[in-house]
Amino acid sequence: MHFADTLTAQSKKKAPICVGLDPNISKLPEGIAKDAKGILEFCKGIIDSASEVAPVVKPQLAYFEVLGWEGMKVFWEVCEYAKNKDLLVIADGKRNDIGSTCEAYAEAYLGKGKPIDALTVSPYLGSDGIKPFIEKCAQNDKGIFVLVKTSNPSSGELQDLPTGDEAVHEHMAQLVEGWGSEHLGPETNFSCVGAVVGATYPEELKYLRTLMPHCPILIPGYGAQGGGAEDVKPGFLADGTGAIVNSSRGIIFASDGKDWKEAAGKAAMDMAEEINSTVNV
Known part of the structure; x- marks a missing residue:
């Protein structure tokens, strides 16, 4: 099944939210070992707690x-664990x-066979640095999210x-729309080439949505970074589709105590309810 079609279907079943797995070892909660085994335990616990409402997880490679x-062994184990929970x-x-x-x-x-559905990519090298990813997406029903307007202050x-x-970000959006134009999902008409646009720039997000009508948008910056x-x-279309909103710290570090699993689950549930009610899913 085409990546964008799968993403949309899963988002409709639950909520259009993504839990960012950023297991900063210095912030792991009470009772979790500050090593690779601890990160594995932590990520599995977050997945278990949030999977009821979140269809997508986004492990940040740097922390692995x-x-x-x-x-890196733990990274792949976390990806496998998430896939076994039917998450993207x-x-x-x-x-x-x-x-x-x-x-x-x-x-x-x-x-083929890798427990990953999509990858974030940088477009700075132009189409030479994008086409090989798109070809692989087309072969294996995968997706990419290209950095367009990121949430960081600089x-x-x-x-x-x-x-x-x-x-520049407007020109990049047009490139991203074009790169995916021949790879649209038959059910949603969304491309396997998505975009990353931060919640911290809502006016830009509104305009970029018009430049990329066929691109799924991954929206970081919700929660701890200030986006609401x-x-x-x-970033969403009128029917509540077309985007997935990420929260990392606001969910995974909702508590640094022994109740971290419960706190993460509640934070994910609260986010799901807020996003669903706001975008009319």
Whole structure:
């Protein structure tokens, strides 16, 4: 099944939300070992607590990579665990390169049988650094999310620069829409090429939605970074589809005590209810 069709169907069943798995070892709650085994226990616990309402998880590769081979082993175990819970997995690695190196990245994360449904990618190298990912997506019903307008405060240093009559992020949005134009899902008419647009820039999100009518939008920045439900609403179409909202710290670190699982589950439930009611899912 086409990635965008699957994403939309799962979001309708639960809520259009994504739990970011950012297992910062220094912030792990009470009773969790500060090592690779602890990260595995923590991520499994978060998945168990949030999976009832969240159809997607987004493990951040950096927090696994920092622990070397043991951390990467845990990364793949976490992805497998999430897939066994019937969740979609977005690997947040922001990968990019050209030629055979890009092909290797695409195979590593989007290859057949890999427990990953989508990957975040950086577009700075242009289409040479995107096409190998798209080809792999088309082969294996996977997806990518291309950085367009990110939620961090300094994003405007580059992304807001004028290029002709438009900003860089606006030009990038048009490229992203074009890159996915030949790979639309038969059920939703959404592309396997999505975009990352931060909740911290709601006005830009509203306009970018019009430039990318066929692109699923991954919206970070909700919760701990300051974005609210009304801020993410412009990323959705009128029928409540077309976007997935991510929260990481606001859910996974809702408590640093022994009740961390329960707190994460409640935070995910509260987010799901707020997003569903706001975007009319």
